[in-house]
Amino acid sequence: MSVLVYVENADGKFKKSTFEVVSYAAAVSDLLKTELIAISIGDVKQDDLSNLGKYGAAKVLNVSSDKLKNFVNQAYASVIAEAAKREGSSVVVLANSFTGKGLSPRIAVKLKAGLADAAVELPKTDNNTFTIKRTAFSGKAFATVELNSEVKVIALNPNSFQLKESGSISKVEDFQPEFRDSDFRTMVSEIVRASDKIALPDAELVVSAGRGMKGPENWAMIEELAGILGAATACSKPVSDAGWRPHEEHVGQTGIAVSPNLYIAIGISGAIQHLAGVSSSKTIVVINKDPEAPFFKVADYGIVGDAFEVVPKLIDAIKAYKAHS
Amino acid sequence: MKILVCVSNVPDTTTKITFNSDNTQFNTAGVQFILNPYDEIALARAIELAEGGKGSVTVIHVGEISSEPTIRKALAIGADDAVRINASPRDSYFVSAQIAHYSKDKGFDMILTGRESIDYNGSQVAAMLGEFLDIPSISIIKKLDIDSDKTSIIREIEGGKEHLTVSFPFVASCAEGVAEPKIPNMRGIMSARTKPLEVVEPTEVDQLITFTSYSVPAPRGSVTILSQDETEKLVSLLHTEAKVI
Ligand SMILES: Cc1cc2nc3c(=O)[nH]c(=O)nc-3n(C[C@H](O)[C@H](O)[C@H](O)COP(=O)(O)OP(=O)(O)OC[C@H]3O[C@@H](n4cnc5c(N)ncnc54)[C@H](O)[C@@H]3O)c2cc1C
Numbered sequence: 001m002s003v004l005v006y007v008e009n010a011d012g013k014f015k016k017s018t019f020e021v022v023s024y025a026a027a028v029s030d031l032l033k034t035e036l037i038a039i040s041i042g043d044v045k046q047d048d049l050s051n052l053g054k055y056g057a058a059k060v061l062n063v064s065s066d067k068l069k070n071f072v073n074q075a076y077a078s079v080i081a082e083a084a085k086r087e088g089s090s091v092v093v094l095a096n097s098f099t100g101k102g103l104s105p106r107i108a109v110k111l112k113a114g115l116a117d118a119a120v121e122l123p124k125t126d127n128n129t130f131t132i133k134r135t136a137f138s139g140k141a142f143a144t145v146e147l148n149s150e151v152k153v154i155a156l157n158p159n160s161f162q163l164k165e166s167g168s169i170s171k172v173e174d175f176q177p178e179f180r181d182s183d184f185r186t187m188v189s190e191i192v193r194a195s196d197k198i199a200l201p202d203a204e205l206v207v208s209a210g211r212g213m214k215g216p217e218n219w220a221m222i223e224e225l226a227g228i229l230g231a232a233t234a235c236s237k238p239v240s241d242a243g244w245r246p247h248e249e250h251v252g253q254t255g256i257a258v259s260p261n262l263y264i265a266i267g268i269s270g271a272i273q274h275l276a277g278v279s280s281s282k283t284i285v286v287i288n289k290d291p292e293a294p295f296f297k298v299a300d301y302g303i304v305g306d307a308f309e310v311v312p313k314l315i316d317a318i319k320a321y322k323a324h325s
Numbered sequence: 326m327k328i329l330v331c332v333s334n335v336p337d338t339t340t341k342i343t344f345n346s347d348n349t350q351f352n353t354a355g356v357q358f359i360l361n362p363y364d365e366i367a368l369a370r371a372i373e374l375a376e377g378g379k380g381s382v383t384v385i386h387v388g389e390i391s392s393e394p395t396i397r398k399a400l401a402i403g404a405d406d407a408v409r410i411n412a413s414p415r416d417s418y419f420v421s422a423q424i425a426h427y428s429k430d431k432g433f434d435m436i437l438t439g440r441e442s443i444d445y446n447g448s449q450v451a452a453m454l455g456e457f458l459d460i461p462s463i464s465i466i467k468k469l470d471i472d473s474d475k476t477s478i479i480r481e482i483e484g485g486k487e488h489l490t491v492s493f494p495f496v497a498s499c500a501e502g503v504a505e506p507k508i509p510n511m512r513g514i515m516s517a518r519t520k521p522l523e524v525v526e527p528t529e530v531d532q533l534i535t536f537t538s539y540s541v542p543a544p545r546g547s548v549t550i551l552s553q554d555e556t557e558k559l560v561s562l563l564h565t566e567a568k569v570i
């Protein structure tokens with residue numbers, strides 16, 4: 001028995017969300033009284049691999065191969081499923097990231113495993129059942145699913161589990177998978193990453209703006225606010241539909257669902273479809289000139305006022321705060 | 326080129342989500358169901374690619390007879406024909422196993438799904454289908470172009486984009502950017518009534534997961550309203566009270 005966690009890297013580096021997933025998987029392995037094994041695919045430094053021990057991995061399997069330099073979900077899924085079989089893993093944990101979403105369903109089918117995606121809590125194992133809480137209805141609700149299969153796959157939502165340092169350095173072993181040619185039918189030609197931007201899906205702080213900003217030319221202050229906070233930028237659907245902002249910033253029921261620690265909504269009315277994707281944020285700040293805007297009903301803090309006056313003042317206030325701390 | 330588009334039937338986006346008294350079932354009373362918004366994007370791209378005699382578009386849905394209006398809508402938008410697997414769509418594993426079983430020997434070059442269904446948001450069907458059929462699957466794509474038999478795709482990744490190529494057959498799940506949804510015109514609506522809709526009985530599939538209960542997020546405490554001039558106070562509250570900065 002063991003728990004296997006896939007540790008995703010971006011350009012050879014682990015992000016905080018990876019440590020979250022390892023911390024979570026370590027808690028799952030505690031619950032099941034078994035050990036945690038991590039599997040990494042790609043070129044990650046030895047030190048970074050052995051550091052995963054700090055978050056609870058007893059052993060790290062390292063798969064480094066030219067064939068797997070770029071992400072090919074079929075091949076990656078095969079490697080992870082093979083490792084799960086060889087290590088007798090009863091639970092496989094992954095991040096519910098863009099990459100994870102392409103992997104976890106394939107792994108679940110390979111292992112004939114029940115899949116709990118978008119998980120937000122540790123499983124409960126009362127009375128010989130294995131249940132997990134996950135988000136559903138685009139953030140408007142939660143569903144509890146019972147996994148009845150022998151092997152189980154869990155895809156953890158970003159920002160839903162605290163990092164926990166528990167162990168020390170772990171040992172790293174090379175893992176040699178068997179390759180199947182038929183797993184290599186996609187070819188990555190290019191990866192474009194905006195390195196100066198914080199990725200929205202797993203951002204801890206988000207500054208979001210809507211139609212109240214009047215036009216794309218007014219986004220400089222939104223970006224400045226996000227910049228000094230170290231936040232990702234987001235927008236409402238009409239804003240991306242109008243081409244003021246790229247589609248990948250669109251949050252809500254038909255966009256990305258986010259659950260940051262802080263969500264600042266500027267000039268967004270708070271339509272039900274928008275709220276669906278943001279209401280699980282821990283703290284919500286709303287800036288809107290209309291005191292009747294529905295968004296105030298789900299906010300923790302609200303400023304009734306004109307964004308064009310409030311945002312510059314807020315930027316100054318944060319600068320002053322940062323200067324003192 | 327034969328294209329299969331998977332469509333789901335979901336509660337309208339304005340739906341207030343409630344459950345029955347013991348929280349074990351979604352309360353569908355008074356809920357209007359629609360064609361999943363992401364599936365409209367997948368369907369629109371399929372129709373564009375097939376236009377001008379370049380191919381055919383079949384839509385497939387796993388669901389009961391009550392969802393036929395959604396299938397007819399897809400036909401009205403421009404699909405050539407439709408298949409309904411006559412079973413309640415228990416979970417994504419069940420749905421993808423049914424679609425795989427139906428499509429495995431039908432020679433589809435491309436299977437498109439939506440990025441996710443807006444009710445269960447699994448984003449699972451495309452990749453599961455790919456695995457059942459042992460063909461590539463690309464999740465959450467933003468662009469899809471075909472040049473002879475090579476397909477170029479752009480997929481979303483954290484903080485960026487990945488460009489890739491794939492050969493037929495494959496599955497891809499479509500997000501915004503792939504196409505603009507199409508609105509059915511009068512001719513489409515009329516012809517949808519007579520386009521073929523085949524009903525197929527389901528095959529047996531193991532049940533690996535069960536939805537046991539539901540809940541809604543806890544309501545927030547009351548909001549603290551500040552004036553235009555209290556931005557410093559807001560920053561201090563975010564630091565000392567909310568502890569988020
Ligand atoms: C099928 C479907 C799916 C949808 N999915 C989504 C989704 O995923 N995400 C999403 O966001 N929307 C979605 N929508 C759209 C949603 O219904 C709303 O139309 C949208 O969220 C409104 O965007 P908004 O708040 O930016 O604009 P508006 O509703 O126009 O609100 C603008 C707000 O700005 C305020 N304002 C104006 N000027 C200022 C100023 N100077 N200073 C401060 N405040 C100002 C106004 O008081 C108003 O409250 C969907 C709709 C449908 C039909």
Ligand SMILES: Nc1ncnc2c1ncn2[C@@H]1O[C@H](COP(=O)(O)O)[C@@H](O)[C@H]1O
Nearest residue numbers: 331387414438439441442447448449450
């Ligand atoms: N019952 C269904 N019948 C046909 N296709 C479906 C069904 N449910 C989901 N899909 C397809 O799978 C996609 C992803 O769904 P999901 O995995 O539930 O998020 C949807 O956008 C549809 O294209």
